[in-house]
Amino acid sequence: MKNDLLAGFQQRLAARKAVIGIIGLGYVGLPLVKAFCDGGLKAVGFDVDARKVRQLMAGRSYIRHIPAGVIADLVKRRAFTATTDPARMRGCDALIICVPTPLTANREPDMQFVAGTADEIAKFLRPGQLVVLESTTYPGTTREVVLPRLVRSGLKPGRDFLLAYSPEREDPGRKDFQTTDIPKVVGGLDEASGRAACDLYRIAIKTVVPVQNCEVAEASKILENCYRCINIAMINEMKMIFDRMGIDVWQVIAAAKTKPFGFHPFYPGPGLGGHCIPIDPFYLSWKARQYDTTARFIELAGELNVAMPYYVIGKVAEALNTKRLAIRGSRILVLGLAYKKDVDDLRESPSIILIEQLRNRGAVVDYNDPFIPATHRQRQHDLGMKSVPLTAANLRRYDLVLISTDHSVYDYPFIVRHARLIVDSRNAAAKVKTGRRKIFLA
Numbered sequence: 001m002k003n004d005l006l007a008g009f010q011q012r013l014a015a016r017k018a019v020i021g022i023i024g025l026g027y028v029g030l031p032l033v034k035a036f037c038d039g040g041l042k043a044v045g046f047d048v049d050a051r052k053v054r055q056l057m058a059g060r061s062y063i064r065h066i067p068a069g070v071i072a073d074l075v076k077r078r079a080f081t082a083t084t085d086p087a088r089m090r091g092c093d094a095l096i097i098c099v100p101t102p103l104t105a106n107r108e109p110d111m112q113f114v115a116g117t118a119d120e121i122a123k124f125l126r127p128g129q130l131v132v133l134e135s136t137t138y139p140g141t142t143r144e145v146v147l148p149r150l151v152r153s154g155l156k157p158g159r160d161f162l163l164a165y166s167p168e169r170e171d172p173g174r175k176d177f178q179t180t181d182i183p184k185v186v187g188g189l190d191e192a193s194g195r196a197a198c199d200l201y202r203i204a205i206k207t208v209v210p211v212q213n214c215e216v217a218e219a220s221k222i223l224e225n226c227y228r229c230i231n232i233a234m235i236n237e238m239k240m241i242f243d244r245m246g247i248d249v250w251q252v253i254a255a256a257k258t259k260p261f262g263f264h265p266f267y268p269g270p271g272l273g274g275h276c277i278p279i280d281p282f283y284l285s286w287k288a289r290q291y292d293t294t295a296r297f298i299e300l301a302g303e304l305n306v307a308m309p310y311y312v313i314g315k316v317a318e319a320l321n322t323k324r325l326a327i328r329g330s331r332i333l334v335l336g337l338a339y340k341k342d343v344d345d346l347r348e349s350p351s352i353i354l355i356e357q358l359r360n361r362g363a364v365v366d367y368n369d370p371f372i373p374a375t376h377r378q379r380q381h382d383l384g385m386k387s388v389p390l391t392a393a394n395l396r397r398y399d400l401v402l403i404s405t406d407h408s409v410y411d412y413p414f415i416v417r418h419a420r421l422i423v424d425s426r427n428a429a430a431k432v433k434t435g436r437r438k439i440f441l442a
C-alpha cells in the first residue's frame with residue numbers, strides 16, 4: 001500500500017502532471033514557485049495576505065530580487081496562479097509550507113502559523129498528497145506539530161499521505177547562488193515520504209541531499225544557523241576586546257583569513273538581523289529545555305549579539321564627545337535600515353534598535369535606505385519614518401552619520417567627503433582616505 005502511494009506520486013511527477021501548492025508567498029515561497037515552474041511544473045501559491053495575491057496576479061513583485069517580469073510571465077503562461085482560497089489545496093499533488101516561524105514576546109517559538117496552516121491543510125487533505133514543511137523550526141516539529149493535525153483529516157500517514165521536512169537555505173540578496181544551486185536537505189516521516197520529497201525537489205533543485213528522517217533535516221538547519229549566530233557573537237566580542245587594546249579587528253580578520261585551512265572569517269556588525277540568525281537558535285534552546293539540557297553557547301551568543309547596538313551607541317557618544325556634543329539634541333543620520341546589505345528586508349534589523357535607542361536618548365534621527373523608502377508598522381516597532389535623500393547638503397546637516405548597513409550602492413568617498421562625523425559599524429568607509437579624524441569604527 002505504501003509503495004502504491006509513492007508510485008502514484010512518482011508517476012504524476014515523471015509525467016510532469018503534478019501541481020505544486022506553495023503556502024506562504026514570502027522570501028522563501030516565491031523563489032520556490034519560480035524554481036518549480038522553471039522545472040516544468042505548475043504551481044499554485046497560497047497566502048493569507050490578499051494584497052500580495054492581488055499584486056502577483058497583476059504581474060507585480062514585492063521582493064526585490066524576483067523581478068516583476070518573471071512573475072508576469074509565469075502568470076501569463078498559466079504556470080503559476082496565486083490565491084487566498086485554501087480549498088484549492090485539494091487540487092495540488094504536493095503542498096509545501098513556507099510560513100513564518102517567529103518568536104513570541106517571551107522569546108519562545110511561535111508556532112501559530114505552522115499549526116494554523118496544518119489545520120487548514122487537514123480540511124482539504126486527500127489521498128495521494130505529499131506535504132513538506134520548509135519553515136525553519138526545532139527538531140520534532142513535523143512529527144509533533146504537523147502530523148497530529150493532518151491525522152485529524154481521518155487520513156493515515158504512509159497509507160494515504162506522505163509527509164517530509166526540507167529546510168530552506170535561501171540567502172536573499174546573494175548573487176552567487178540561486179535557489180536551484182543550493183543543495184536541498186530532505187528527510188521524510190518514513191522512507192516513502194523521504195523518497196517522494198527527494199523526487200519532487202530533484203525537479204527544481206540541482207542537488208538533493210536525502211537524510212535519515214525529518215528530525216535530522218530539521219536539526220541540520222538549526223545547526224547551520226547556530227554556527228553563524230555563535231561565530232558572529234564571537235567576532236563581535238573580539239571586536240570589543242581588540243578595540244580596548246587599540247587593535248583594528250578588521251585588519252586582524254584580514255590577516256587571519258590568509259590561513260588556507262581551519263579558519264572561516266566572520267565579520268562584526270551592529271547586531272544581528274534578519275528573520276533567521278537572531279531567532280532560530282532560540283527554537284533549539286527552547287526545545288533543549290524539554291530534555292533537561294541547556295544550549296549554553298546559544299544563550300551566550302544571544303546575550304552578546306543583543307548587546308551590540310548598545311556598544312555602537314557608546315561609540316556614537318564617544319565620537320560626538322570629540323566635538324563637545326551630547327547625543328541629546330544631536331542630529332544623526334542612520335545609513336541603511338535593512339538588516340544586511342543590498343536587501344529591502346528590515347525584520348529584526350539592528351538599525352531599528354539603534355534609531356529607537358538614539359531617540360530615547362534625545363537625538364533627532366533620520367535614516368536613508370535606497371531600498372526602503374518608508375518604514376511600515378512591524379509587530380514590535382513602528383518608527384513612522386521616511387528615507388531622506390542622500391545629498392551633499394543633507395549629509396552636512398547632520399552632526400553625525402552612522403553607517404549601520406553597508407549597501408553596495410552607497411558612494412562612500414562622497415559620504416566621507418560631506419559628513420561631519422562618521423561612526424562606521426561595518427568598516428565600509430575604511431578605504432576612504434580622510435585627513436581629519438572623522439571616522440570612528442564601531
Ligand SMILES: NC(=O)c1ccc[n+]([C@@H]2O[C@H](COP(=O)([O-])OP(=O)(O)OC[C@H]3O[C@@H](n4cnc5c(N)ncnc54)[C@H](O)[C@@H]3O)[C@@H](O)[C@H]2O)c1
Pocket residue numbers: 023024025026027028029046047048049052098099100101113116117134135136137168169170171172275276
Ligand atoms: N527569508 C529567508 O531568508 C529565510 C531563509 C531560510 C529559511 N527561512 C524560513 O522560511 C520561513 C518563511 O520565511 P519568509 O522569510 O519567507 O517569511 P515571509 O514573511 O517573507 O513570508 C511568509 C508568508 O506566509 C504568509 N502566511 C502566513 N500565514 C499563512 C497561512 N496560514 N497560510 C498562507 N500563508 C500564510 C504571510 O502572509 C507571508 O506572505 C520561516 O520559517 C523562515 O525562518 C527564511
